[in-house]
Amino acid sequence: MIVDAVSRSALRWFAAAALFVAPWMATAAPAAFDLREVAPGVFVHLGKPLALDAPGHDDIANIGFIVGTRCVAVIDTGGSVRIGRALRAAIRRRTPLPICYVINTHVHVDHVLGNFAFAEDHPSFVGHAALAAALARSREFFLRQYTDDFEAPATPAQIIAPDRGVETMLDLDLGDRHLTLRAWPKAHTDCDLTVFDEKTATLWTGDLLFRERLPALDGSVKGWLAALDVLARMSVKLVVPGHGGIAHDLAAALAPERRYLQALVDGVRSEIAQGKPIDDAMAHVGTAEKSHWLLWDSTHAHNVARAYQELEWE
Numbered sequence: 045m046i047v048d049a050v051s052r053s054a055l056r057w058f059a060a061a062a063l064f065v066a067p068w069m070a071t072a073a074p075a076a077f078d079l080r081e082v083a084p085g086v087f088v089h090l091g092k093p094l095a096l097d098a099p100g101h102d103d104i105a106n107i108g109f110i111v112g113t114r115c116v117a118v119i120d121t122g123g124s125v126r127i128g129r130a131l132r133a134a135i136r137r138r139t140p141l142p143i144c145y146v147i148n149t150h151v152h153v154d155h156v157l158g159n160f161a162f163a164e165d166h167p168s169f170v171g172h173a174a175l176a177a178a179l180a181r182s183r184e185f186f187l188r189q190y191t192d193d194f195e196a197p198a199t200p201a202q203i204i205a206p207d208r209g210v211e212t213m214l215d216l217d218l219g220d221r222h223l224t225l226r227a228w229p230k231a232h233t234d235c236d237l238t239v240f241d242e243k244t245a246t247l248w249t250g251d252l253l254f255r256e257r258l259p260a261l262d263g264s265v266k267g268w269l270a271a272l273d274v275l276a277r278m279s280v281k282l283v284v285p286g287h288g289g290i291a292h293d294l295a296a297a298l299a300p301e302r303r304y305l306q307a308l309v310d311g312v313r314s315e316i317a318q319g320k321p322i323d324d325a326m327a328h329v330g331t332a333e334k335s336h337w338l339l340w341d342s343t344h345a346h347n348v349a350r351a352y353q354e355l356e357w358e
């Protein structure tokens with residue numbers, strides 16, 4: 045905790061020092077926000093594989109935007125107002141078109157805390173029909189754990205909930221470009237939403253797909269496996285996962301995550317059948333998967349516990 049506090053105060057020092065750099069340095073800074081056009085009009089900023097409490101933890105999710113002839117849709121806003129602003133500045137360097145939609149793929153902090161950076165654009169905020177309730181449940185936790193990632197002083201009003209909830213499907217028209225939003229049953233969370241750009245057949249999976257970084261279970265492991273079956277049958281040219289690199293072959297990209305989640309289910313069911321308690325399951329289940337994933341230690345035991353709680357009454 046002490047190390048954490050020290051690095052956080054060092055970060056604040058660097059942030060304060062950055063206010064006094066020469067103007068040419070200040071204008072150079074936003075260019076450091078990596079952005080790639082992965083398909084015509086589809087822009088992605090890849091998040092870094094860092095733990096949720098590591099310095100730079102506000103920049104771990106893949107976020108970006110899609111440009112139509114009429115307006116722009118943002119897809120996830122990063123884990124702080126700072127990252128949201130960097131994304132907004134990147135949009136402004138690419139197009140003068142208005143930002144008409146800010147879409148959140150789910151409730152997690154690394155995808156939603158940048159929403160406030162877009163408030164001045166007065167977009168429609170769009171998410172799963174269950175997202176508003178999920179944000180309401182998480183507000184206190186966000187304010188307690190991520191105060192530094194808000195504008196000072198941090199307030200609940202800075203956690204912007206959707207004004208438009210998706211029950212099943214929703215079509216958004218950006219001008220000569222349609223996005224199909226799909227709300228999923230409980231899987232990674234209880235409010236997962238995917239975004240499909242018809243024009244380039246690009247699918248933004250949100251955190252229904254993790255690549256390289258260990259998937260984090262916060263919904264239903266059985267529901268997540270069922271969602272993967274449906275996703276694997278989709279005809280898609282390009283995949284933007286919630287975390288990890290861009291992929292072209294969706295079924296192949298889903299395979300490692302499917303293997304891990306199945307190992308969780310099989311391992312936990314076996315422990316339960318043998319009458320083993322949850323602590324035993326956390327120590328034994330799925331360990332053969334460890335070498336395949338980043339951030340194992342901060343996530344795996346929690347996943348086993350979630351799966352155990354879900355499967356012990358089936």
Ligand SMILES: [Zn+2]
Nearest residue numbers: 150152232251
């Ligand atoms: Zn997530």
